[in-house]
Amino acid sequence: MDKLVFLGRRLLQLVPVAFGVTVVVFLMLRLIPGDPVRIMLGSRATPESIASLERNLGLDKPLWEQYLVFLGNLTRGDLGTSLLYRQPVRELVLERLPATLSLVAYSALLAVAITLPLAILAARRQDRPADQAVRVGTLLSLAMPSFWVGIIFMMFFSLRLDLFPVSGLGEGLSGRIYHLFLPSLTVALSLAAILIRSLRASLLAVARADFVDTARAKGVTERRIMVHHVLRNALISTVTILGVNIGWLIGGTVVIENLFAIPGLGALMLASISGRDYPMVQGITLVFAVLVVTVNIATDLTYAIIDPRVSL
Amino acid sequence: MATTSTHAAPTARPRAAWPAVPGLRLPPTLLVGGVLLAVVVALAVMAPLLTPYGPLDQDLLNAKKPPSWGHPFGTDNFGRDVLTRVLFGARVDLLIGLVPTAITFVVGVSLGAVAGYFGGRVDAVLMRLVDIAVAFPFFVLLIALVAMLGPGLRNMIVAISLVGWISYARIVRGEVLVARQAEYVLAARTLGFGDARIIAGHLLPNVITAAIVFSMADIVLNILLGTALSFLGLGPQAPTAEWGRMIQEGRQFIASGEWWMTTFPGLAIVVVAVAFSLIGDGLADLLRVEDRV
Numbered sequence: 001m002d003k004l005v006f007l008g009r010r011l012l013q014l015v016p017v018a019f020g021v022t023v024v025v026f027l028m029l030r031l032i033p034g035d036p037v038r039i040m041l042g043s044r045a046t047p048e049s050i051a052s053l054e055r056n057l058g059l060d061k062p063l064w065e066q067y068l069v070f071l072g073n074l075t076r077g078d079l080g081t082s083l084l085y086r087q088p089v090r091e092l093v094l095e096r097l098p099a100t101l102s103l104v105a106y107s108a109l110l111a112v113a114i115t116l117p118l119a120i121l122a123a124r125r126q127d128r129p130a131d132q133a134v135r136v137g138t139l140l141s142l143a144m145p146s147f148w149v150g151i152i153f154m155m156f157f158s159l160r161l162d163l164f165p166v167s168g169l170g171e172g173l174s175g176r177i178y179h180l181f182l183p184s185l186t187v188a189l190s191l192a193a194i195l196i197r198s199l200r201a202s203l204l205a206v207a208r209a210d211f212v213d214t215a216r217a218k219g220v221t222e223r224r225i226m227v228h229h230v231l232r233n234a235l236i237s238t239v240t241i242l243g244v245n246i247g248w249l250i251g252g253t254v255v256i257e258n259l260f261a262i263p264g265l266g267a268l269m270l271a272s273i274s275g276r277d278y279p280m281v282q283g284i285t286l287v288f289a290v291l292v293v294t295v296n297i298a299t300d301l302t303y304a305i306i307d308p309r310v311s312l
Numbered sequence: 313m314a315t316t317s318t319h320a321a322p323t324a325r326p327r328a329a330w331p332a333v334p335g336l337r338l339p340p341t342l343l344v345g346g347v348l349l350a351v352v353v354a355l356a357v358m359a360p361l362l363t364p365y366g367p368l369d370q371d372l373l374n375a376k377k378p379p380s381w382g383h384p385f386g387t388d389n390f391g392r393d394v395l396t397r398v399l400f401g402a403r404v405d406l407l408i409g410l411v412p413t414a415i416t417f418v419v420g421v422s423l424g425a426v427a428g429y430f431g432g433r434v435d436a437v438l439m440r441l442v443d444i445a446v447a448f449p450f451f452v453l454l455i456a457l458v459a460m461l462g463p464g465l466r467n468m469i470v471a472i473s474l475v476g477w478i479s480y481a482r483i484v485r486g487e488v489l490v491a492r493q494a495e496y497v498l499a500a501r502t503l504g505f506g507d508a509r510i511i512a513g514h515l516l517p518n519v520i521t522a523a524i525v526f527s528m529a530d531i532v533l534n535i536l537l538g539t540a541l542s543f544l545g546l547g548p549q550a551p552t553a554e555w556g557r558m559i560q561e562g563r564q565f566i567a568s569g570e571w572w573m574t575t576f577p578g579l580a581i582v583v584v585a586v587a588f589s590l591i592g593d594g595l596a597d598l599l600r601v602e603d604r605v
């Protein structure tokens with residue numbers, strides 16, 4: 001019951017956020033210097049096409065009315081029409097969404113798989129060479145631009161060792177796992193660096209707690225203390241950090257999709273930008289925001305479920 | 313947080329004393345980072361003296377040459393010297409790191425302090441703005457903003473500034489919320505000092521360290537974001553020597569084995585980012601130590 005109240009309150013907090021997000025996305029078109037219609041149409045501009053696009057986008061109406069129309073369309077799931085593909089933005093977005101979601105999920109998994117052993121190693125060997133090495137590793141990983149890391153990976157693993165493909169999605173599940181490995185690893189590395197730092201710190205903090213001394217006094221083995229007492233408690237803060245950073249993870253996929261030619265949302269967004277397909281850019285930005293908000297709520301819920309003390 | 317520091321204090325190993333300034337012990341990370349940054353800045357400033365080539369000088373007969381004594385970082389597809397372009401690129405990329413950080417620092421700290429101090433409606437508005445901003449993936453919002461404003465160095469800096477102040481506002485607001493209850497603020501108020509004087513003269517000096525420490529990480533972030541935008545073609549346009557752009561331009565030649573065009577500009581980014589990160593870690597160390605005394 002408490003959890004339901006929590007969920008309800010959390011969803012209620014979303015209303016102003018959702019409102020604000022739509023305003024930002026709506027106003028984005030106003031940032032275009034000059035006449036957006038002329039810019040969008042470019043060399044295709046004729047007096048007729050300008051007038052018809054203005055009518056289509058509702059630009060002949062006052063601003064607040066335009067916003068209401070925009071909002072009304074959104075509630076019907078209408079994200080507008082792509083100028084470039086002459087198709088509903090929603091269809092194009094839904095087509096590209098699975099590739100981006102696989103990349104995000106795969107990266108998150110890899111990041112956790114890298115984080116757990118390294119953070120535990122660093123915490124158990126605090127201030128010793130292994131810990132120092134992990135710390136230098138995270139420092140470097142956070143200093144490296146992901147698009148550059150991706151290129152280095154391509155040059156080494158794909159071109160030199162011929163282990164992985166340089167681009168694309170692959171066929172079937174195994175093909176996807178194989179094709180998306182390098183791009184996901186690239187995205188995962190910077191996230192892992194953040195997670196390792198936080199998990200290492202909370203492992204060290206939890207290890208000083210009284211209940212750990214109690215467990216040790218009862219004769220529980222060090223291994224069991226680590227897994228059942230320390231790690232379990234330290235993971236809670238790490239889940240939060242993962243949730244907070246999912247926005248980064250999602251943002252990071254845009255560059256990586258471009259680099260590895262993965263037909264996802266980010267790649268579509270960049271193509272739309274070079275094609276001056278602004279309704280598409282708007283629609284994709286909105287979908288990205290929806291993704292982040294959804295993940296954040298999911299994180300809060302996970303948090304409430306794994307930690308019984310939480311009732312925010 | 314307070315409990316961890318009291319736990320840590322007795323076990324902290326004595327630091328190596330740096331005798332340069334008596335009484336002031338600088339964390340080694342701060343020193344290493346500072347020296348690294350000083351070297352980068354010196355190289356950027358003295359770039360024209362250090363290389364016989366210009367960043368835009370083409371030499372098509374010597375295009376795509378691997379590193380050699382004449383061209384330690386090789387040449388690109390137009391025969392331009394990669395080392396020269398990396399050196400001149402430092403000027404642009406340091407700008408990309410520093411300018412938006414300076415703007416967002418000032419704006420964010422001021423807004424955060426005002427919101428935290430006065431609370432009420434000002435604070436509510438600010439916090440709603442924060443909620444909205446964090447609903448977007450930061451980088452996606454940046455890409456969209458630059459796409460609308462039009463690509464280029466100036467618009468890139470404008471876009472980063474439009475969104476980046478939020479973090480500072482958040483940090484400072486939180487600190488001010490706590491600090492405004494402190495006795496020294498009460499004392500200042502009792503003395504009849506105005507709000508502006510209390511915020512600027514009393515609160516800010518006490519809460520600004522967190523923002524300063526964060527700003528170092530923020531510089532790194534802005535450099536990474538800026539070079540990424542530029543890699544996507546949304547930053548400074550060709551033929552500007554800028555690291556993200558250089559990596560973008562060199563990318564098509566990795567398949568034919570010309571690795572130097574992408575590798576060296578990337579390494580330059582890493583060096584600058586490491587320098588600022590080390591300075592940030594060192595500052596955090598230094599300021600925390602002073603807090604305890």
